Amino acid sequence: xxxxxxxxxxxxxxxxxxxxxxxxxxxxxxxxxxxxxxxxxxxxxxxxxxxxxxxxxxxxxxxxxxxxxxxxxxxxxxxxxxxxxxxxxxxxxxxxxxxxxxxxxxxxxxxxxxxxxxxxxxxxxxxxxxxxxxxxxxxxxxxxxxxxxxxxxxxxxxxxxxxxxxxxxxxxxxxxxxxxxxxxxxxxxxxxxxxxxxxxxxxxxxxxxxxxxxxxxxxxxxxxxxxxxxxxxxxxxxxxxxxxxxxxxxxxxxxxxxxxxxxxxxxxxxxxxxx
Amino acid sequence: xxxxxxxxxxxxxxxxxxxxxxxxxxxxxxxxxxxxxxxxxxxxxxxxxxxxxxxxxxxxxxxxxxxxxxxxxxxxxxxxxxxxxxxxxxxxxxxxxxxxxxxxxxxxxxxxxxxxxxxxxxxxxxxxxxxxxxxxxxxxxxxxxxxxxxxxxxxxxxxxxxxxxxxxxxxxxxxxxxxxxxxxxxxxxxxxxxxxxxxxxxxxxxxxxxxxxxxxxxxxxxxxxxxxxxxxxxxxxxxxxx
Numbered sequence: 001x002x003x004x005x006x007x008x009x010x011x012x013x014x015x016x017x018x019x020x021x022x023x024x025x026x027x028x029x030x031x032x033x034x035x036x037x038x039x040x041x042x043x044x045x046x047x048x049x050x051x052x053x054x055x056x057x058x059x060x061x062x063x064x065x066x067x068x069x070x071x072x073x074x075x076x077x078x079x080x081x082x083x084x085x086x087x088x089x090x091x092x093x094x095x096x097x098x099x100x101x102x103x104x105x106x107x108x109x110x111x112x113x114x115x116x117x118x119x120x121x122x123x124x125x126x127x128x129x130x131x132x133x134x135x136x137x138x139x140x141x142x143x144x145x146x147x148x149x150x151x152x153x154x155x156x157x158x159x160x161x162x163x164x165x166x167x168x169x170x171x172x173x174x175x176x177x178x179x180x181x182x183x184x185x186x187x188x189x190x191x192x193x194x195x196x197x198x199x200x201x202x203x204x205x206x207x208x209x210x211x212x213x214x215x216x217x218x219x220x221x222x223x224x225x226x227x228x229x230x231x232x233x234x235x236x237x238x239x240x241x242x243x244x245x246x247x248x249x250x251x252x253x254x255x256x257x258x259x260x261x262x263x264x265x266x267x268x269x270x271x272x273x274x275x
Numbered sequence: 276x277x278x279x280x281x282x283x284x285x286x287x288x289x290x291x292x293x294x295x296x297x298x299x300x301x302x303x304x305x306x307x308x309x310x311x312x313x314x315x316x317x318x319x320x321x322x323x324x325x326x327x328x329x330x331x332x333x334x335x336x337x338x339x340x341x342x343x344x345x346x347x348x349x350x351x352x353x354x355x356x357x358x359x360x361x362x363x364x365x366x367x368x369x370x371x372x373x374x375x376x377x378x379x380x381x382x383x384x385x386x387x388x389x390x391x392x393x394x395x396x397x398x399x400x401x402x403x404x405x406x407x408x409x410x411x412x413x414x415x416x417x418x419x420x421x422x423x424x425x426x427x428x429x430x431x432x433x434x435x436x437x438x439x440x441x442x443x444x445x446x447x448x449x450x451x452x453x454x455x456x457x458x459x460x461x462x463x464x465x466x467x468x469x470x471x472x473x474x475x476x477x478x479x480x481x482x483x484x485x486x487x488x489x490x491x492x493x494x495x496x497x498x499x500x501x502x503x504x505x506x507x508x509x510x511x512x513x514x515x516x517x
Contacts, residue, residue, distance in 0.1 A: 039355055152379045159369045162359055165350050169325040170373035170425045171343030217405035219361040 008242050016131040017195060021234050021248070023143035024192035028201075029208035029230035030150050031185050033223050034161045036209040043080045043182070045202040046095040047189045050076040052198035053102030053109075055123050060113040066134070069190045076102075077186035081178055126197030126249030128241065139191050146184050150223075153177065158219050197249035204230065207256035214263035215270075229259055276303040278341040278429060278461055279324060283333035286316065286323040292331055293319040296485040301478075303339060303428075306455045306462040308476035310469050310504070315482040317465040318351070321433050324463065340428065344373045347426025347460075349418050351433050358407040363417045366406055367393055370424030385424075392420040396450065412443035419447075423454070429461040430454070436468060444468075448475055469505055 008014050035041055051073050058068040080098065084091035110120050122130060150157065159167040160177045168174045185205070192201050212225035237251045278301050285295035294316025301307055309317050322328045323335065325348060347370070370392075371385035393399055396416045401409060406417065415435060422430055432451070436444040452475045455462045466472050472479060479495040481488035481504065488500045495501040 037355065037359060155369065155372060155375070155379065155381065158361070158365065159372050162361060162366065162369060163350065163353075163356060165322075165325075165327060166348050166421070167369075167372065168327055169343065169346060169348040169350075169431075170370070172372055213360050217360055217362065217408075219359075219365050222360045 004243065005239070008239070013129055013131065014238075014242065016133070016136050017128045017248075018235075018238055020131045020135050020139045020191065021128075021195055021238065022231055023139045024188060024195070025204055025208075025230040025234040025252075026227055027143055027146040027184065027188045028192060028204035029226040030146060030223060031181060031188060032205035032207075032209040033212075033219075033226055034157055034181055035185065036206055036213075037161050038164075040081075040084055041202070041206050042092065042095045043077065043084065044185060044189065044205040046080050046099040047073055047077055047186055048193060048198045048201045049099035050102040051190055051193045051201075052123055053106035055193070055198070056106035056109045056120075059119065060109050065194070066138070066190065069193075070187060073190050074183055074186040077182040078179060081182045085178070122197075123194065124197055124199050125247055126193075126195050126200060128195060128238075128248045130194040135191065135194075142184075142187050142191060146188070149180060149184065153180070154223075157181070162219075195248060196252060197247075200249040200253055203253045203256060207253070207260060208233070211256070211260045211263045214260070214267040229256075229263075233259055276339045277301070278303055278337060278339050280336045280338070281333065282336075284323070284330045284335050285332040286319045286328055287331050288319070290331075292484075294482055294484055294486075295332065297333065298486060299480055299489040301429075301461060301463060303461055304455075304459045306452070306475065306477045307464070307480060308472035308478070309463065309465045309480045309482060310467065310472050311482035312467065314484075316484055317467075317482055318433055320482065321431055321463070321465055325431060345426070345428035347422035347424070347430040349415075349422045349430070349432040349435050351437065352414065352418075356406075357414075361406045362403055363398060363406055363409065363413075364389070364393070364402040366417050367398075367420045367424060370421035373425045388424050389420075392423040395423070395454075396420045412439050412447070415439065415443075415447060419450070426460055429463060432462070432464040434465055434467075436466070436471075444471075451475070473501075473505065 035044055051069055054069040054072045055065050058065045076098065080095055083094045156172060156177055159172055160174050164174050189201055192204060196204060208226035208230035209222070211229050212222050216222040216225050233255045234252060237248060237255050240246060241248050241251050280300050281297040284297040285292050287293040297320070309320060311317050319328070323330060325346065326343065368381060368385065368389045371381055371388055374385065375381065393402060396419060398413070398416050398420060401413055401417065406414065409417065419435070435451070436447055439447065448471050451462060451464070454460055464476070473492050473496060476492055479488065479490065479492055479501070480486065481500055488495060488498055
């Protein structure tokens with residue numbers, strides 16, 4: 001086991017993938033708690049589709065993917081947030097509209113330029129080889145910002161997540177915190193997208209929060225637990241996908257499903273014992 | 276001291292007026308009940324007084340420092356809140372946030388305020404319980420404790436007894452009256468339970484998409500609109516008993 005791990009970490013690309021993956025999982029799970037509880041899970045999904053579209057356009061233009069993806073996805077995040085705030089039902093449909101449109105644009109742009117090749121498949125379902133040095137730098141910065149934001153604004157994030165109207169009525173600038181969460185979510189998604197795949201990245205946001213909510217009864221423990229679950233799941237996947245050569249993105253989703261079922265079973269058993 | 280003065284004010288959603296012709300005053304220490312049927316603009320008015328909405332017409336002036344940092348608010352619960360994973364203590368403490376400003380963490384004083392309000396409402400045993408596992412009445416008490424943490428001047432309550440059983444309802448009304456009497460906190464409550472409104476409130480504001488009555492409870496009981504509304508409700512309840 002140890003020799004396998006040592007062997008793994010002798011590959012520079014794998015070290016990069018592990019660093020980016022762990023940090024992105026951590027950020028996604030923290031942001032996910034707030035997004036899931038605010039019923040904004042679909043925003044995460046919508047953003048990843050927008051991200052796919054921007055990747056396709058960036059490839060067609062021969063530009064660095066991050067320089068196009070980050071601003072466009074951040075803009076989309078603010079837009080989706082606005083739509084969701086105004087009306088719940090319309091917002092739902094609007095998110096579906098935006099995600100399918102960007103997916104369609106991406107696919108058309110790709111087939112007009114490079115054609116459907118392995119690159120496209122990698123965008124959709126992720127590749128562990130995709131991480132560059134820049135990605136590592138950016139994800140370290142991002143993780144620092146998300147962690148700092150979570151520690152410093154923890155109480156405000158709780159208040160805004162639990163009851164936005166109350167928070168606003170008592171003088172908390174809820175708009176700023178919503179935008180902060182949307183902004184950080186957008187960056188997390190862009191970073192994680194190429195490793196996890198545009199179709200699968202939203203699982204990183206949604207699963208850990210849902211999993212820890214099976215067992216945890218306090219906001220603080222839900223937040224901590226989902227961070228731990230997310231990082232542990234990703235670490236398991238890295239080793240698994242190294243040994244068995246399984247695709248990273250899909251394996252992360254499967255391991256997260258297993259964790260979810262495990263937590264659900266334990267909470268079910270606990271409920272039974274109490275009765 | 277006058278806290279709120281409305282002059283021909285109107286509030287609404289996305290351009291369409293929900294309630295208009297508002298002319299009333301709220302003084303410090305008042306217990307104002309806003310009554311009216313569903314869709315008469317009661318909740319919209321509360322959102323307006325909280326500054327979550329700006330008036331479409333007329334003016335709302337405030338005095339005595341009435342504003343965001345001084346108000347406690349008990350909103351109607353949303354579906355998302357009912358299964359929120361948070362302990363009752365975390366929820367109550369979040370009421371102290373308005374006093375925090377930019378500072379990131381709660382001070383000892385904030386925690387004392389939360390403790391004090393938890394004791395006042397008798398919810399110490401619920402502190403470490405999960406909010407979603409509490410009964411409707413217990414959740415309302417937790418939210419009331421949170422509102423009290425931020426209420427330095429006034430408490431605004433939007434249908435605080437909706438969905439509660441009669442016993443819990445009476446208990447909650449008693450508690451709110453007690454807070455009003457003992458601390459002198461101004462109460463503004465939205466309710467369609469007219470009988471409790473006239474029993475506890477000092478002033479009544481009756482809405483029917485526009486203001487149809489404002490005055491003291493005694494005046495309301497002697498007014499045509501008051502008699503008609505209360506009488507109608509007695510009638511309706513009598514029918515239900517048959």
